Amino acid sequence: MSEQQYIDFYTQCRNLIMSKSCGVMNDVREKAFKRFKTVGFPSRKSERYKYTDVDKAFQTDFGILFTPLGITPSAYIFSLKDAPADVRPYYNRLADQHDGITLLNTMLAHECLLIYVPADTKVEKPLTVDNWIKGEVPSMMNRRILVVMEKGADATIIVNDHATDKQEFLTTQVIEVYCHDNAHLDLYEIEETTPLTKRFSNVYIHQQPYASVRHSVITLHNGLTRNLCDVILNGEFSETTLNGCAIGSGKQHIDNNTLIRHNAAHCTSNELYKYVVDDQAVGAFAGKILVEKGAQQTSSQETNNNLCASPSARMYSQPMLEIYADDVKCSHGSTTGVLDETALFYMRQRGIAEEEARMLLKNAFLGQVIDQIDYEPLRSKIFVKVEKRFLGEMEKCKTCNLCK
């Protein structure tokens, strides 16, 4: 029962947190705390947390970091504190009020990053959010991001997750995304942390008519990762694409859990998650597509492909459909297997060394996800990163001093 230390911490430090925060965040804090006290952390018995032991992850006595946001002046990125009054009410409206992790985040987060794109504005360059966590002692960070896309807005957001130092870290992250009519958002999350890092990320997306969202989550280096993504398609003709690729080795744990709720007719959703698990790594994918009554003419496709590269790797796959409307086309597919021996043989016949042939095949396997990255510079960067990852090299970014 590791929730107690967080309850104690909050009881002692609530004033400190509140003083660092702003009104709109403080308004919901107490309520979240009360809920958290009753709900606690989800156990492995709860369906959506079957594959990750939350309690264990939170057991360490973490010091809680209150690093202030560092924002490069931009027309679109703010701290929620400085946000105009009409944007503030978006805060905490989407977040699941029954999820222990989200509640904990709401309770402890002291700042919230706001990305606000006004109506009919196309942001040419991607907006980048870099998260660094460093510290001398086991530390915990609670991040909060709010994205509001007004009617017809168009943007690309890249969230990079880094960790340094050989220290145990834990981050919780809640991202809420509102997409109004005709808005378009590309949201990328790239994780390159360390084996000692634990990450719990909950993403909530709400879409109005004709809105389209693509969310890609790429896990390259990590310790324990749990990504949850809930999408609500509330307007007709909206479109969602959820992509994910994960490479696990050592004792890494990668758990992606998605829910796409079709509330309106004529919506499209596509999901593609690919995993390569090696050594003793554990991969888990659970995705549900829920088509509510009346959401006719829904078209939905969910795919999960996995490669198990070592005898002790473990893969869980759980693609689900829950359908209450009859005029729909929904399908899902899941495969788990090994590298194609004939393809390997073909390459070796042509003088490609076995190791390299394996790497090429693995690269091509994940290529299907990476190819869907629209922003070209990012796509080529990820290709290189994935290749290096398979070679066992950590990518060193030139600009960042932390990795050195």
Add this chain to the structure above:
Amino acid sequence: MANEFVKKVAEEKYKFGFTTDIDTEIIDKGLSEDVIRLISSKKNEPDWLLEFRLKSFNFWKEQTSPSWGHLTLPDIDYQDISYYADPTKKKQGSETKEIDPELMKTFDKLGIPLEERMALSGMAVDAVMDSVSVKTTFKEKLAEKNIIFCSISEAVRNHPDLVRKYLGSVVPYRDNYFAALNSAVFSDGSFVYIPANTRCPMELSTYFRINARNTGQFERTLIVCESNSYVSYLEGCTAPMRDENQLHAAIVEIVVMDNAEVKYSTVQNWYPGDENGKGGVLNLVTKRGRLIGHHSKLSWTQVETGSAITWKYPSCVLEGDDSQAEFYSVAVTNNHQQADTGTKMIHLGKRTKSTIISKGISAGRSENSYRGLVKIGKHADGARNYSSCDSLLLGSKCGAHTFPYMDIQNNTATVEHEATTSKISEDQLLYCRQRGINTEDAVGLIVNGYAKEVLNKLPMEFAVEAQKLLSVSLEGSVG
């Protein structure tokens, strides 16, 4: 005019809904240790079995009803059910061995041949009504080949060693809530033992019938197939139309040895309740097979059309190397029926293979879910699974769901799963209607074609029956 026709069909739909007026000995309602002792003494059971029942009962008392299914299970008052009803109880004084003619008539009406000379198909039948096996046919003929086919109560008396060895070895009483309940109060069911190197010369079949009011049926079937043997086993079931829910919690255990093959087919047609969802059988069943031997094979084929609620996951534990398991299922739900059904394939042996083909059809206001687990153990090198789950939706008020779970711990395994959900395409309907086939028949035709892959796996007599059942179950659901 058309409405009248539909109404007529709907009322006629469940043709097995009659009751038999027969003297039945029913014990008082309620569930307690005393009731279990009473059941056990009525069956003259040995002490070890009574102990097994009591252990199960004590375990059951500590458990709560599972709630993970995609079902709305009504509260079941376990004290309001009678756990033993015996329609064969002789009236005092009559010592004849004859079966009550009323009983004979009932089974005749159901189309189950209890008189061997009338049985043209050469199918041996064990007929079970309420808690007691009425008659098992062709026993002697089977005995020539040393095949044992009898009711489980008889087996307990005549072959105690076999029963004791295998009972609960596949589905332990601690398995789940309903398995514990069944282990505590199970009444009758069939026992099949096929000795080594024997091919069972005829289809074996058990027919279950619930007749008495306010009783539950808790049958237990145990099939043991020794090395190099083969048996095909069929199970059918019906119940009268009643306003209250009736509980049916059965266990089927199958043991398959080296090179042996068991084919288990079910056509489940318990009373599904009326069009308003009133009444119907609660079908809460645990079925499992252990493929202990190498190169063993087990195939489950099920056609589920009845029951108000179906909670059933015929499973296979593939222990032997190179063993093979198959699961073919058609589940039809109409009106207010709810079905949460599927399978578990647990691969433990090397090069084990499993195939899952599931077809769900939902109409009316029903809910139909597929729930399946494919688990590949650490040592199951080269294991292979293929699953395909299709759902067909007829009408906009029903639901079709797929919940597959895959857990893979071996890197040489290949697991594939695919599922689709759709409705009958307008093009297909138009094509049929252009050719003078009315909508209702066209739907029947398309649905039958859709389910063909599974129906083909049924023994012939059953396939015809199942096909008819499929169209009857869906009548009135179009338009």
